[in-house]
Amino acid sequence: MRSFLSHKKSDYFICAAVMLLLSLGLLSSNKYTLDILITTVYFCTIASAWNIMCGYTGQLSLGHGAFLGLAQYTSTLLYTKMDISPWLGMLAGGLTAMLLALLVGVLALRLKGPFFALATIALTTILEIFAVKFDGITGGSVGITIPYNPSLGNMIFKDYQPTYFLFLCLLALVLLTTIYISRSRLGSNLVAIRENDLTAASLGINVFRNQLYALMISSFFTGVVGTLYAQYVLFIDPAGSFSVIVSEKAALISIIGGAGTVFGPLIGGILLAPTEIFLRTWLGSTYQGAYLIVYGVVLIFVILTIPNGIAGTVSAYIRKCNCKTEQASGDD
């Protein structure tokens, strides 16, 4: 546990390699391929943002949909009603998400395990109900269609490459932040809290404040990526924005990839997001729901057999190999 959190240079190398590979997608002009890549990077980013809070503190949030939705509504309303550029709206959305995170944190962070998860689910559902109810502001359940006016200022583009590029930049930013945090005092505090919050507290770490910081940073990026996605799909509605399913996916991707590692959510996203799309395309139109059965079975299998996620398991395996070779050389 302790050791797989230590960040070696090779971890950064892996991140850089994956990012480089992903950016090869910029050469494509096929919108379907780009859409798959954008969806993949979108989920990688959400999962990485989720990971900053939940992977490092062990608190399971199933309410990142609330941050995502709030930010999407903030930026979209600013754009459609007051004509404020989504570039600013993106920041505003991130900040509102952060404010919500502050509120959630102050109220709910002392809850543990399933109760934090349940509270965050309830919060998401409440926001969805309000978004439907106060239709004067939000447009109600019909949602909001963002008018298609391609320009850099509007963050709407004719082709998908610029959008994809923005997504990649954001993912890189989130990864860099994760790396920065994991090397900082905050990161080591968070890991200490996850391992044992009582011990951490006795070492003088302010458990609550550290978790709150992590939650706020995490929600900020969730909000920003939400805005980006809204400007890509050009449509938001309460059911899609304040969705528990998005939060569940972020958690699953992160945990299957390896929560608490820098590149775990990246691996999880790259594996799961396209898999889901392909399964839906292949099975979805012939057997209703069959792709979700496959998806569910795979998830159960992965969680039961490799609880540390792919990244955790793979690096544990490699460490074992390294140890052996070191021992062998030591014997000489």
Next chain:
Amino acid sequence: MLKVTELSTGYGENQVLFGVSIQIGQGEIAGMVGSNAAGKTTLLHTISGVNRVWAGKVEFCDENITKMTPQCRTERGLIQCPEGRRLFPSLNVLENLLIGSYSKRAKPKRNKSLKHVYEMFPILFERRYQPAGLMSGGEQQMCAIGRALMGDPALLIMDEPSLGLAPIIVQKVFEIIEQINREGVTILLVEQNVRKALSISAHAYAMESGKITMHGTGKELLQDENLRKTYLGI
């Protein structure tokens, strides 16, 4: 009756016991002393089967029980009265006692055992419908001992029975332990109250850092210079 040979165990990657061997004869009181975190409770939990054995052997009545579940061990009369009493707070006193006689071994004798326990601790009869969590420490200890007795023990393991009790009650607890022993139950007693424990023990062990450092009769240990210095402050 109980024979533990070269026992090693621990939690996760941390080894706690390093080759512990003890032996308890039929019908005696065996004492075990040692400072905090010496590994006493770990040893008892391993004997009861809650902890997995890494290496070594546990034999009970000439039967190898090293790999048995805790449940099988209670069926053979190996009963533990755990540290901190560990009563079930939302169950009432009677229910707590009945839990003690869940095993096939004890169930047929349930009514007899219950009568016996009530005779030994009249207070439990008075409070039989009271939630166990709402009683005083001494009463809770009585209840815990009663619950253990309900299991028809052949060997009763007692982990710190006097911990946190008022001196008068401590005295009473030790009287009870001797009484139980007189009725034919072998007892393994782990205590921090070293003087009292050693004075009633036929056989005693001292444990430090997961190893047995000393053993002999209770009197021998009580007179040992080192031990007196460490535990009795003399």
Next chain:
Amino acid sequence: MKKLSWFLILMLASVTVLSGCSSSTPANTAKPAEVIKIGVIQPRSGPLAVSGEDSYWGTKIAIDMVNEAGGIKGKKIEAVVADVPNAGAAQNEVNRLIQNEKVKVITGIYGSAMAEVAAGICNRNEVLYWEHISVTDRLTKQGYKSVFRMHINGSLFGEQAAQIAESYAKKIGLDPTKATVAVVSENGDFGKSIAAGVDAYTKKAGTKIVLNELYDSKTTDTSPIVLKLKASNADIVIATSYINDGIDITKKSKVLDYSPKIFLGIGSGYGLAAYGKSLEKDAEGMIDLDPTSTPVLKNLDPNMAKAVEEFQKRFKAARGYDSPTVGYLAWQATWVLLNNVIATAGGTDNLAAMIKAAKELDIKVGSLPTGAGVKFDESGQNTRAVISAMQWQKGKLVTIYPDYLANAQGIMIPLPAWNKR
């Protein structure tokens, strides 16, 4: 560690190859010259799958029938089917159909969120989007050039519903300006847009709305809604519901002994087979406003009548029950799309020709099984879509309004008390 990075790179490469495969194989095997490809998208998993599936079968049967009759100008229609349970999936699948399958026409979709996303992408990529069910007004108010909706929109739906209510009120001797109306609607886009339409019309007509209540269609117990209706004591109730809540509202009305003079249900909530099946004799006399699902074949053009009969037979064989309204809407929309738009334009290659063909359509009211005609306005909204009043009589739905679609007389108007039914 190096091994790990190789592993990752391999993994990524395989994903890339996979996506490459899936995007290239179908394109290679298809022979674009001999078939006309049409994208068919519906939500077939997830919460909207019920009607999404019915809508899919309506479309599929229409395509099969056209193919069996020789296709269009000798070319067979190939349906490229996709499941779009949510807006994100719509984005992805529509892009796949356009980019990789090279379809030039997409039809669907039933769900409004997906419809909005799909319509936007189709318009940007110069692909014809042919919506057959979603009612959200906004779909055709975005200035899209290549987006058409065969079905009625929400506000017109509400308006026509209110008109029907008015005419029934007159029939039982209520003065429209003195009658009171209660509107309860599920709070999704369907209920809300209809409620708005009812509201607008009744304001014009001077009828008083005494209760305008929204509720969540996922609600498990509707007794508070029925009690509110009871407390409002309105003469006419217009209720927009999905099936779950529609059944429950009727059950709770009986349990709480509530019967207004006129109860008009709207949407699938009161018209699906499940409604009749689960309420049995309690469904008797309940009215559902929707395009009719019991067309009078003899009123139709003989060719159309024969086609509709064939459709009814096939739908029943495929799904095990008579087609609900959604099935007819999907079927007739696809039928018109294939026979009147694509056939006229000579294929799907020329978008301008298809748009022109669509705009020039002039099919008079009553020509299609649901009683609709086709005449698109500038925005692409069909102005000749109509709704009718259907009523449960002896366990079957019959059409009682308007007269040119009716195949039975309305009964139990005004509604008698429950113990007298």
Next chain:
Amino acid sequence: MLLQLIVSGLLLGGIYALLSLGLSLIFGVSKFTNFAHGDFVMVGMYMAFVSYGMFTLTPYFSWPLVMLGGVGFALLLYLVARSTIEKSGLNQILVTLGLSMVLQNTVLLFFKSDYKSIPATFGSSIKLGTVFISTEMLIAFVIAVVITGGFFFFIKYTDTGRALRAVSDDRAASKLMGLPVNLLDPIAFCLGIVLACLAGALLMTVYPTTPTIGSGYNLIAWVTVVLGGLGYLQGALFSALLIGICETVSGFYLGADLRQAVYYVLFILVLVFRPQGLFAGLGMKKVKR
């Protein structure tokens, strides 16, 4: 009107009690976080539907079949989840989320997505003063009360019931006392899931069902269990009735589209400010941990 609302709410709450008792039991005994509980209610509804379809048994008579099926599904859950018991709660949540996905979509594959319902046996109501009581709901309520009574009798007076409560109180001590914990886990799972399935069968007499209906019941079950105090069975019973009443009353006075928001807000407030549950300390003992 208020009286009518309270009566309707109580009847609804009676059925909610079954599902929350089951959840509370599993959480108490095995410390297992089941996020698929609502899906077992859905499964119960479908079993009742199938029994009606195949043997024309109404849920009042098909309960033995539903119970049998419930045991099967409980063992399935136990099989899948066994290795996560006593381990990280995170994995329990994720495994059950995955299981929920599998259950919903398997049902979808076999039964399609349309609403399934069975015709009402009575469909009438009884009038008491100004209050109307649905015959169906009343019977369901009475059955729920009988089952709940039986459940509490079992839990209170049998050896196994006592053992279950003991494990729920202190799992480690129960092991030390030689209670067969690895046998009691599946028993708790079976009881809990069977209760959920029975709740589903009873709900089937009044509501139609669809594969996705379970997630709503899952949240209701958790809200009830948290309001009642964790692992505290009587609390779950009272709060189920409370939630039932809360639903109908807030639905009437606040608007039917806000009713869920009301108990979710209540839920968060209780979690944050009264994590021991609403009823702890009101003359009822709370399990110490």
